[in-house]
Amino acid sequence: MTSTPDPAPGASAAPVTAERRLHPMSWLFVLLQQLKQFIVPLLALLFFGRGDRNELWPLIGVGVLVVVSLWQYATYRYGVAGDRLVVRSGLLERSLRVIPFARIHNVALQQSLLHRLFGVAEVRLESAGGKKPEAQMRVLKLSDALALEALVRRRGAVTDAEAAPEPAAEPPLLVLPPGEVLRLGLVSNRGLIVVGAAFAGASQFSPRLIPNAFESLGGELFGYAGAHGFGPAEYALAAASLFAGFVLLLRLFSMLLALLQYYGFRLSEHERRLTVERGLLARWRTSASRRRIQAWTLREGLMHRLLRRRSLEVDTAVADDNPEQSRALRELAPIAPAATCDALIEHLLPKAQWSQLEWRPLPAASWWRLFLPGLPWTLLITVALTWRFGGWGLLALGWLPWAAFKARRRAQRSAYAMGAELVAAREGWWSRTWRFAELDKLQALQLTRSPVDRRCGTATLWLDTAGAGAMAPPLRIRFLPEAEARALYAALSRTLAKRPLRW
CATH class of the missing domain: 4.10.860 (DNA Excision Repair, Uvrb; Chain A)
Known part of the structure; x- marks a missing residue:
C-alpha cells in the first residue's frame, strides 16, 4: 500500500464521498496506450505475415494486455475526503493514494481525436517539481474531468463539485483567431519537425530509401541541366529556386502544424488559476495557479518584428514528463502584439509595474x-x-x-532593471529576449568572475528560480562593473532575507 503523508494531528478525518469509477471504455484507451510500442510489429504481422503459426505468438501478449486493461478499470476508484483526493487501485496488490488538494499544482486534460469521439478525457494531476504526475486517470467522462478540475481549483472548498455553483464566466485573457495561428506557423518554423519525422519514418522501412531518392532526383536534375547547357548563372538561379522552394515548403508545414496544435487557443483565468486550451484534432487543457509561475520570458525574433508580434512564456514548478502538456502550460501567449503581451504582464503582475521599469544599460x-x-x-x-x-x-x-x-x-541593447517586486534582464538584438522574475521567486544568487572578468574589473550575476526549462534563457546580468555587481548582489540578498520564499 502506498499513500501520501497523513494529515496533521488534530485534523478532522472527513468521510470519503461516493467513490467514482473510470469511464466504461477506459480499458480500451489503456490498451491502446500499451500497444503503442507493439503497433509496428503487429501491422507488419497483419500485412506481411506468411501464414506461419509462430507469427501468432505475439497475439498472446495482446490478450494479456487486454486482461490487464480490464483489470485496471475494474479496480480503480477515486473519491473526495474533505480537502483531499483519495485514489484506490489494485486487487491483489492494493494501492491507496491520499492527495491533498493543496499539493496539486496543475490539472491537465488531454483529448485525442478518439477521446473526443467518445466524449472522454485523460486527466493528470501534477505537483511542483515532480517528474511524474500525482495521479493519472485514463479515462474519465469529460463532464467528470471538468468537475474534478473545478474541485481542485476551489481547493476542496466543497465536497460535491457537481452541486457547487460555478462562478460567472470571465472573458478570456487571450484568444488566437486562425490568422494569428498561421502567423505563429510562420514565426516558429516547426516545419523541420515534420521533415525530420518523415525522414525518420522513411528510414525505418529502408535505410537506403532516402539516399536512393536523393540520388535519383539529383541525377534527373543534373541530366536536365546538362541537356540544356546550363552555365554558372543558370546553376546559381536553379540552386536559389530550389532553396526558396524548400524554405516555402517548410513554412507551409510549419503553418499546418501550428493549426493542428494551436487552433482554438484560449487563455482564461478562474479564481487566480490560469487555464490554457488548444488543439484542432487533439485538444489539450491545462491549468495552474498564478503563484506557481516562477519566471517569465518575452521573445521577439526577426519574424516577430516583421509581423509586429511577440511571444510570452513562463516557467512553472510542475511535472514535465509530458512535453506537449508542459508546452501547453508554458506558452501563455504563443504569439500576440507587443501591447497585448505587455497588458498580460501588467494584469498578471500588477505590483511589478512592468511598463514603468527603469532599464540600466550595460557597458557598451x-x-x-x-x-x-x-x-x-x-x-x-x-x-x-x-x-x-x-x-x-x-x-x-x-x-x-x-x-x-x-x-x-x-551590447547596446543589453540592460537590466530592478524594481520593488521584480528583477529583469534584457539581451539580444537579432533575436531579443526579456527574462524576469518576481523577487519572492528567486531561490539562489551567484556572483561569478572569469579570468576575463578579473582582467576587466567586471562580474556576472546569476539568479536562479525553480522550474526553468532546458530551452529557457538564463536569468543573468553580464559584464557588470564589479562594484555595481556586488552592490546589486547585496541589495537582492537583503531583500530575499526579509521575505519568505513562495512556491
Whole structure:
C-alpha cells in the first residue's frame, strides 16, 4: 500500500464521498496506450505475415494486455475526503493514494481525436517539481474531468463539485483567431519537425530509401541541366529556386502544424488559476495557479518584428514528463502584439509595474566580449575553405565585420532593471529576449568572475528560480562593473532575507 503523508494531528478525518469509477471504455484507451510500442510489429504481422503459426505468438501478449486493461478499470476508484483526493487501485496488490488538494499544482486534460469521439478525457494531476504526475486517470467522462478540475481549483472548498455553483464566466485573457495561428506557423518554423519525422519514418522501412531518392532526383536534375547547357548563372538561379522552394515548403508545414496544435487557443483565468486550451484534432487543457509561475520570458525574433508580434512564456514548478502538456502550460501567449503581451504582464503582475521599469544599460564597451567567442571558429572555417578552394576561401573573413556589428548592437541593447517586486534582464538584438522574475521567486544568487572578468574589473550575476526549462534563457546580468555587481548582489540578498520564499 502506498499513500501520501497523513494529515496533521488534530485534523478532522472527513468521510470519503461516493467513490467514482473510470469511464466504461477506459480499458480500451489503456490498451491502446500499451500497444503503442507493439503497433509496428503487429501491422507488419497483419500485412506481411506468411501464414506461419509462430507469427501468432505475439497475439498472446495482446490478450494479456487486454486482461490487464480490464483489470485496471475494474479496480480503480477515486473519491473526495474533505480537502483531499483519495485514489484506490489494485486487487491483489492494493494501492491507496491520499492527495491533498493543496499539493496539486496543475490539472491537465488531454483529448485525442478518439477521446473526443467518445466524449472522454485523460486527466493528470501534477505537483511542483515532480517528474511524474500525482495521479493519472485514463479515462474519465469529460463532464467528470471538468468537475474534478473545478474541485481542485476551489481547493476542496466543497465536497460535491457537481452541486457547487460555478462562478460567472470571465472573458478570456487571450484568444488566437486562425490568422494569428498561421502567423505563429510562420514565426516558429516547426516545419523541420515534420521533415525530420518523415525522414525518420522513411528510414525505418529502408535505410537506403532516402539516399536512393536523393540520388535519383539529383541525377534527373543534373541530366536536365546538362541537356540544356546550363552555365554558372543558370546553376546559381536553379540552386536559389530550389532553396526558396524548400524554405516555402517548410513554412507551409510549419503553418499546418501550428493549426493542428494551436487552433482554438484560449487563455482564461478562474479564481487566480490560469487555464490554457488548444488543439484542432487533439485538444489539450491545462491549468495552474498564478503563484506557481516562477519566471517569465518575452521573445521577439526577426519574424516577430516583421509581423509586429511577440511571444510570452513562463516557467512553472510542475511535472514535465509530458512535453506537449508542459508546452501547453508554458506558452501563455504563443504569439500576440507587443501591447497585448505587455497588458498580460501588467494584469498578471500588477505590483511589478512592468511598463514603468527603469532599464540600466550595460557597458557598451563590452561588445568585444560578445564578438571574441566566434572569432576562432571563423578563422578555423576560413583555413578549411582556403585549403579546399584556394583563395576563394578567404571570402569567409567577410563574416567578421557583420559579427562585429551584431556584437555592438547586442551590447547596446543589453540592460537590466530592478524594481520593488521584480528583477529583469534584457539581451539580444537579432533575436531579443526579456527574462524576469518576481523577487519572492528567486531561490539562489551567484556572483561569478572569469579570468576575463578579473582582467576587466567586471562580474556576472546569476539568479536562479525553480522550474526553468532546458530551452529557457538564463536569468543573468553580464559584464557588470564589479562594484555595481556586488552592490546589486547585496541589495537582492537583503531583500530575499526579509521575505519568505513562495512556491
